[in-house]
Amino acid sequence: MTVSPSTELPSGARPSTVRVLALADSDSYLKWAACLLDALPPGWTARTAVVRSPITPSADQIRAALNGSMTAEAEVLPARRLRRVLAEYEPDVVLLACTGPVVETLTGIILGRGGPRPVLVSGLPGISVPASERAWLFRSAADLFIVHSHREVAEFTEIARGLGVRGTVGRARLPFLDPAPPKARRDxxxxxxxxxxxxxxxxxxxxxxxxxxxxxxxxxxxxxxxxxxxxxxxxxxxxxxxxxxxxxxxxxxxxxxxxxxxxxxxxxxxxxxxxxxxxxxxxxxxxxxxxxxxxxxxxxxxxxxxxxxxxxxxxxxxxxxxxxxxxxxxxxxxxxxxxxNYFHDPVDDDWTAHLSGLVAQARTGALPVPVRLPYPGGARARRRARMRLEAPAAMEVISAVRQARQRALKA
Structure with a gap:
């Protein structure tokens, strides 16, 4: 579902409708995000965008990723426009449906704006066994981390406890497991x-x-x-x-x-x-x-x-x-x-209940201070990740030059 920014509200007021801004960076994450949005509580609205990066999906890939979901379109926007989109749309929730380094970079932009912050949601779009500490390190500021089986919830919750992060691990049935009707000819x-x-x-x-x-x-x-x-x-x-x-x-x-x-x-x-x-x-x-x-x-x-x-x-x-x-x-x-593994009873899904509770906390200013753990690889890796997102064309040139140098050394 994609909606236009609402009309302006009086200063300091919040709209009664809960707004979700979904940000993706690749076709697989976009598909995952679009399907998750279909399960939002009634009356919630969403806006979907693809953040431009070296792995930005093509127009055909975007159409394929949205196929079968209620999300009609996903605008492609550069990271430098994110602050303006946040100011215009005023989301209650930001779904960071992106690869780890992009999630961490976008988190810095969102939290760096000051003032009341939205609920931060992230997760993984597929099979995540065994659970990875690295996945949590990139998403340590998330209020809600979405995975897709009883086993994954247990493993990622244990990792979170060991790392000292405060986010809740929520369970959602993988959202694209509803098959299309079978055709007469299956060959x-x-x-x-x-x-x-x-x-x-x-x-x-x-x-x-x-x-x-x-x-x-x-x-x-x-x-x-x-x-x-x-x-x-x-x-x-x-x-x-x-x-x-x-x-x-x-x-x-x-x-x-x-x-x-x-x-x-x-x-x-x-x-x-x-x-x-x-x-x-x-x-x-x-x-x-x-x-x-x-x-x-x-x-x-x-x-x-x-x-x-x-x-x-x-x-x-x-x-x-x-x-x-x-x-x-x-x-x-x-x-x-x-x-x-992934085919649990849908009544076991709890991510939307967790999300509703977090939105209620956010609207009373009671969200906990997010924990941002040290970036995997250190400060240099963090700067490189941010540059990949904010200046993807420049990074492609740098990468091409490095590859040419490597080939020349091997020649």
């Missing part, structure tokens, strides 16, 4: 890519070759590589070896048949509505597949551990291998695992 095998894992070029080529082998063995199935972004688009995390480019290499080498795989973007829920099977190395989209009752595989060939971001799938019954993929041997998850 796709959807591979959900992940920018961070696997890292090695050779491992990614193995995945593509397994999908190509599936295409040859099962002409009734159409493997679709569902990309988070095309090779020339930005995404939340940097992708060193893009699948689209690796596939072109394999075809040029004669290792795979051109046309065996289809590459596409767009909303995952639409792809799953056509899917007969789903596969990933590590992606929150696996949970979307479970919700859509699509048999799946979470590949274990490259390890099952925190580094691969797939540790949570131990005991799920969904782990499998590239050989299973070639044979189209997909799995149905264990129901007890589902109940403990």
């Amino acid at each position: 796709r095998v959807v591979f959900a890519t992940q920018a961070k894992v696997p890292v090695a070029r050779g491992e990614r080529r193995r995945v593509l070759l397994a999908l190509a082998a599936l295409a040859e063995r099962r002409p009734d199935l159409r493997p679709v590589v569902k990309l988070r972004a095309w090779a020339d688009e930005q995404q939340t995390h940097r992708e060193l070896h893009h699948y689209e480019l690796l596939w072109r290499e394999l075809v040029a080498e004669g290792a795979a048949r051109s046309g065996a795989l289809t590459f596409d973007t767009g909303p995952m829920r639409e792809h799953l509505s056509h899917a007969a099977g789903f596969v990933t190395v590590s992606s929150t989209a696996a949970l979307e597949a479970i919700a859509a009752q699509v048999p799946l595989l979470v590949l274990s060939d490259f390890g099952v551990n925190a580094e691969m971001i797939n540790l949570v799938f131990e005991g799920s019954g969904c782990l499998g291998t590239l050989a299973d993929l070639e044979a189209a041997d997909f799995r149905t998850p264990d129901q007890s695992w589902c109940a403990a």
Whole structure:
């Protein structure tokens, strides 16, 4: 939902309607924010914006991220305009749906304005097992930290207690687990890519070759590589070896048949509505597949551990291998695992109740003083993060110069 700034109120007055300003910096965080806003209490209003940075999503990515939500649009604005937006909109709540360094930088801008402050909300848009202390360090000033399972709430609450931060950890069912209606023809095998894992070029080529082998063995199935972004688009995390480019290499080498795989973007829920099977190395989209009752595989060939971001799938019954993929041997998850991990009863969700209480505190001036812990990496890293946000074009030039110097030294 997107609303225009309201009419002016008398000095010192607060509107009766609770206003939420949602700020995102990437497509995945924007999708998460838009879906969370759909669950706000009745009568609350929201405004959504993407803060310009080196990972700003394209117009197509923004449309895909908002697909299926009630948020109609998200303006893209530079960080230097944030103070003006805050002054115009006067939000009761600011949802910082951004990567950690951006959350920390925006927090500094918001708290540096002086006067009554809004409730600060942040969180993580997907699977967050095992819980990370680093995630809390960037978000230590948050009044409410949103995660998505009983296990995550317990782990992040324990970390908060150890760090001495005052924020509450709230639970929300992952907001994009409502599937699109299935189509009559379900003939796709959807591979959900992940920018961070696997890292090695050779491992990614193995995945593509397994999908190509599936295409040859099962002409009734159409493997679709569902990309988070095309090779020339930005995404939340940097992708060193893009699948689209690796596939072109394999075809040029004669290792795979051109046309065996289809590459596409767009909303995952639409792809799953056509899917007969789903596969990933590590992606929150696996949970979307479970919700859509699509048999799946979470590949274990490259390890099952925190580094691969797939540790949570131990005991799920969904782990499998590239050989299973070639044979189209997909799995149905264990129901007890589902109940403990992301598919809890919606009545267990408590984030909106926590948020309502915090808004009431804010309106009486009773919000606690936020705790801002030392920046991971120190003051120099904090300055660099702020420059990336406030002068992304300059940082891109600096990065390009550094890369050129590195190449020259290696030559």
